[in-house]
Amino acid sequence: MPASRKPLLGSSMTALLGAFALAAVHQYLFFDHDPGISFPLFIALLYVYLFHDWKDRLKETTGFGWFLFAVIVLLSLTYGLFHNPIFRALNLLAIPSLVFVHLAVLRGSKRVPWWDVGIVGEALAHLIPRSLLQIPRVFRVLRISLFRRLDSERQKTATKVAIGLVFATPLLFVVIPLLASADGAFNRLLNGVPGWISRFSLGELFGRLLWILVFGILFAIYFWSFAKPPRRRKTVSQADVTPPRKPGIDSVVLTTLLLAVNAVYLLFVAIQFTYLFGAWDGLLPDGTTYAEYARKGFGELVAVSAINFALLIVSLTFSGTKRGLLNALLYILVVCSGVMLISAYIRLAMYEEAYGYTYIRFLVHAFMIYLAFLLLIAALRIRTSLVPMAKCFIVLSLAAYTVVNYVGMDRLIAENNLSRFEETGRIDRYYLNKLSADAIPALVDFAMNREDAEMKKLLEANLGKLNRENRDWRSFNLSVYSANKALRTMNQL
Structure with missing residues (x-):
């Protein structure tokens, strides 16, 4: 292999390994877990990966580039701070969209200005067609990296072996449990597998591996869609350029x-x-x-x-x-x-x-x-x-x-409705109880200070619902934690 291709291969292999490592973290953070503090953590790791080859060029980032990055970080932090269902759903669409636009602004091959509507087309171009064109690169990098020291005949044989293993893997996931059920000795042998593996069911293990495979490839091809340098355009004399006529209204x-x-x-x-x-x-x-x-x-x-x-x-x-x-x-x-x-x-x-x-x-x-x-x-x-x-x-x-x-929409709605109650004596307890966990501390204070038995009864049902939610650290949410703490304090009094 020529010496000039070795650095390129090394950087491609590093990007591919990084993509699968990021996919493994993504699987660990979000597989069967609600997004919480895990969301901003993943955004941070995603940016480390997408800009790991851009360390010396971060100073080129414009003011808007940093502003948009701050918006993305702040929106991702809401998954650990607030629990409003509307914004949790909207941000699942808004944050990835802003990331795609941010990458197009900073690393887009056409260098479209961020205020131009064409930046959306540039973001979509990198997301779909240019990423899809990088799929063969995944297999080419793997083939060259794994088999580059073999002669051509052995490379063909190794490639066929790899293909056979790919087809055999899902078949083994089905056959092995059947054999374990049919024979006790074989089952005891499998029980010797380390405990951290035995915790996963066959379906879950297969789902996690598939998750890592799919997202690893997606992260890699998306990164490579920016890594390829744009073609240099031929310089055209200003005299040869006819400015486009701006459309107007009489x-x-x-x-x-x-x-x-x-x-x-x-x-x-x-x-x-x-x-x-x-x-x-x-x-x-x-x-x-x-x-x-x-x-x-x-x-x-x-x-x-x-x-x-x-x-x-x-x-x-x-x-x-x-x-x-x-x-x-x-x-x-x-x-x-x-x-x-x-x-x-x-x-x-x-x-x-x-x-x-x-x-x-x-x-x-x-x-x-x-x-x-x-x-x-x-x-x-x-x-x-x-x-x-x-x-x-x-x-x-x-x-x-x-x-x-x-601004805390749920909390403000609860506080304003409670203030209205002080003035008018009218309150819709059932609607207030449907607000997210952001509003619960204010409602608990009201129920305790007013000795409102009906509100207390409604709030007690929330405690059971919050306890049934995923309590893993990856799903940690400050609002849910504060609500749970307030409800437990109310029950103890």
Whole structure:
């Protein structure tokens, strides 16, 4: 073998062995275990593997690269800190997706800017087609590494032996237990196997080995999809390049559209100001009750605000650079959208005061605050084109999603409902008992301070449910631990 191929083979073999080692850890952490503190631990090991050949180039990482890494780490830590079922499910999709995009940003062969929508296509290209092209490399590296010292004839023989063993392995998993059942002596011989192996059933052992094999190959081919250096492109003279024509919308058409929409919005806003700040004091439209006003039109207002935001983005993106009257119309659109958001926010707050706090209402509150910040960025973009709108939207969206994960939605819902009980005497104990473990300490304090027998009875059922959950360290969750501790303290009193 040429000397130049030895380092390449060595690095490929190191990557393959590392992939199977990572797969073995993945199997140990997640096979038959709920994700807990194991999730951030695996993310850390995954990044060590994916960047083990990039040690000298980490200084090339951009500010956004580090920001996205921080978001991924913080989201992975939520599996050890919180127990909200909605975010636990969403993050199983969000975290891998962000990892794929992060790798495309830092190591993608096409070097697509992180704010360009093309970065999603680059991430998918490395995830599927470029990874699949690396599958033969797995077997080529194994064949060369294992049989490189043999002559061609012996290599063929060794390859055939390996193929035979591959086919024999699943057959032996079936035959050996049958023979052990048929003959006591053979069974006693198998009982001499070390205890740590005998703990696994045949099906479980086969599942674990298959898990390691599949994920080991997946980790290796995904890593190799980045390891291959991109082809150098031929330099092209700037004079030979014709800049693509930016699509646009005729200013007359856009101005007419905004004039018509803003006329309706201004009339609506004028009517809203009549009731917007007087609803709390009972100043409501004729024939409308407090609860009806709080509920009626809320969803429509949020939907119209979202439509206005989309119209705003289209106008800023596809209009020309000279926008005198257009800018004024866009400012009016922003102000009207802001008033609609405030009206919807107040209506929702009133509705919660009347009917209580829930997951959906909390998330809609968060969405309206998020939309308000997006409108603020758009307003700044109207003022000056120096504001990088796409970059600001991406960073704000990632930051907002991370913050919502960390505010403790279940705990806040429980605390707000308990505060509402102090003022109104109304409470839905059965709904509160359905909240995740994040809310249990607050509910235990309420039950103990109020001597609420019904709440105590509902909470006691949670103790049995928490005890039935996997208590292995890999599934450790701080919220579950705190909830369990609070419930045990309540039972001891």
